[in-house]
Amino acid sequence: MVLKRYQRAKTGFQLLKSFDANKYLKKVGLGKEDYHFWKQVGKALLCTYTLFGVAWVYNETSPLGWWTLKPRPKEERELAHLYERIQFPYPGDTEAMEDFLKKGGMIGSVIGPKGTIESDKDVNNYQKELQDKKFEQEVQKMWLRMRNEVIQELQEQGYDVE
Numbered sequence: 001m002v003l004k005r006y007q008r009a010k011t012g013f014q015l016l017k018s019f020d021a022n023k024y025l026k027k028v029g030l031g032k033e034d035y036h037f038w039k040q041v042g043k044a045l046l047c048t049y050t051l052f053g054v055a056w057v058y059n060e061t062s063p064l065g066w067w068t069l070k071p072r073p074k075e076e077r078e079l080a081h082l083y084e085r086i087q088f089p090y091p092g093d094t095e096a097m098e099d100f101l102k103k104g105g106m107i108g109s110v111i112g113p114k115g116t117i118e119s120d121k122d123v124n125n126y127q128k129e130l131q132d133k134k135f136e137q138e139v140q141k142m143w144l145r146m147r148n149e150v151i152q153e154l155q156e157q158g159y160d161v162e
Contacts, residue, residue, distance in 0.1 A: 079130070 010018055025031055030038070072080075089096035154161045 079127070 022031060026033075089100045091097070151161050
């Protein structure tokens with residue numbers, strides 16, 4: 001009868017040699033026969049992320065300017081004139097500077113007589129002024145509409161109204 005002895009514990013390089021990684025990777029779905037599947041998945045992800053990246057870059061730096069992938073809200077469209085690019089005149093060119101001041105100068109600042117920018121008004125005041133102007137226009141329209149209705153009713157009743 002042959003005596004069975006306990007095997008010596010493998011350590012270091014012997015342990016690494018006996019370790020079969022493919023056996024464990026196969027159980028998880030990463031074996032050699034799954035290589036084609038993961039290659040296709042990788043290609044699909046690469047293409048998808050490339051398309052998303054191109055769309056994102058195009059949206060941020062659209063050469064068309066007026067056509068981006070994100071819709072602009074109504075408030076932004078109404079206040080778009082505030083964000084127009086202003087062509088500033090060269091400081092030494094007095095004629096161009098005078099034309100610039102006649103056109104209204106820079107929105108949101110007051111240019112003093114010496115050409116320095118005095119920013120005593122902030123952006124919120126200008127937005128409030130724009131809203132007030134819009135409100136005044138609406139009030140004026142409403143008043144004219146009501147006045148015309150009253151005049152029409154009085155004329156229908158036979159009164160002479162100018």
